[in-house]
Amino acid sequence: MQPTRAPVASGPFAHTAVAYGSDEDFLTLVPPLVADALRDDRDVLVVTCERKLGLLDGVLGEDARRIDREVTEHWHVSPGRTLAAHHEYARRGRQTTIISEPPWSAWDERQTLEWIRYESAINVALAGLPTAVWCLHDRAAAPGHLAHTHPAHLNAHGVEPNDLYTPPERLVLPGDGSPLADPPATAVVTAFTAETMGGLRRAVTAQAREAGMDRNLVASFVLSVSEIAANSVEHGAGHGRVTVWAEGDKLVGEVTDSGGGLDDPLAGYRPPEPESLRGYGLWISRQLCDRVEIRSSPGLLRIRLHMSLRP
Numbered sequence: 354m355q356p357t358r359a360p361v362a363s364g365p366f367a368h369t370a371v372a373y374g375s376d377e378d379f380l381t382l383v384p385p386l387v388a389d390a391l392r393d394d395r396d397v398l399v400v401t402c403e404r405k406l407g408l409l410d411g412v413l414g415e416d417a418r419r420i421d422r423e424v425t426e427h428w429h430v431s432p433g434r435t436l437a438a439h440h441e442y443a444r445r446g447r448q449t450t451i452i453s454e455p456p457w458s459a460w461d462e463r464q465t466l467e468w469i470r471y472e473s474a475i476n477v478a479l480a481g482l483p484t485a486v487w488c489l490h491d492r493a494a495a496p497g498h499l500a501h502t503h504p505a506h507l508n509a510h511g512v513e514p515n516d517l518y519t520p521p522e523r524l525v526l527p528g529d530g531s532p533l534a535d536p537p538a539t540a541v542v543t544a545f546t547a548e549t550m551g552g553l554r555r556a557v558t559a560q561a562r563e564a565g566m567d568r569n570l571v572a573s574f575v576l577s578v579s580e581i582a583a584n585s586v587e588h589g590a591g592h593g594r595v596t597v598w599a600e601g602d603k604l605v606g607e608v609t610d611s612g613g614g615l616d617d618p619l620a621g622y623r624p625p626e627p628e629s630l631r632g633y634g635l636w637i638s639r640q641l642c643d644r645v646e647i648r649s650s651p652g653l654l655r656i657r658l659h660m661s662l663r664p
Contacts, residue, residue, distance in 0.1 A: 432471035433639030540598035614649035
């Protein structure tokens with residue numbers, strides 16, 4: 354299949370799905386995307402497995418030295434971190450092209466849903482930036498809901514609008530809004546106010562160490578919890594509770610705020626403006642934690658943070 358070439362981007366930002374079914378398809382579709390971008394003097398990042406990077410090098414020849422590359426298993430560590438890495442690359446001051454393939458077959462159902470949300474959130478996180486994001490996926494491994502996350506797709510006729518696309522703020526995935534399980538009876542609860550934030554950080558530090566968390570991760574966990582708690586102090590009721598417990602190989606910290614709900618379904622997915630003094634709490638926590646769950650109802654906001662005990 355040799356598609357008719359289309360412009361790399363239809364505007365400052367473009368997000369396009371690229372489905373393939375074999376190595377032959379991959380080598381038909383991807384090298385022209387790289388060549389087009391290099392010809393337009395764009396910075397190019399390619400993220401896929403080592404084997405396919407090798408296949409691409411064999412076709413690109415000397416041009417292979419002109420692209421940035423990452424191995425997908427190292428790049429797709431957690432949705433928040435990967436989204437931030439995309440955003441950082443796209444803000445380099447030049448036009449950029451990102452060609453990325455998540456390892457869909459490596460994830461369980463819960464992880465897959467989180468990464469589908471990430472694919473959808475790209476549309477708001479990178480909006481307005483001069484970047485073209487081409488998302489590769491093997492047809493045999495791609496989850497069904499992925500079809501709703503890209504405004505366009507590349508096929509044999511070139512780039513075409515995706516009729517199944519759902520704007521990120523309207524995307525509903527299985528499990529959205531399902532009640533969170535109650536913390537175990539052994540969980541440790543610490544109340545906080547503006548005046549006791551230092552004591553909260555010390556308490557969470559002690560709980561993380563007691564749970565056996567790697568010392569290099571403790572600071573990240575404490576920062577994540579304290580950022581969310583600080584949001585409650587500044588924007589919520591002015592006080593709240595933090596509940597911490599171990600759950601398998603994870604440490605979980607839940608911040609509850611009785612001051613009201615959170616109306617934005619994409620909270621923490623939109624990067625704050627560089628000059629902004631606010632909006633960093635959830636953005637930072639999504640990068641540091643393996644998973645962030647939010648449940649909002651009138652008069653109660655629960656934000657649950659999950660972090661591995663070991664790197």
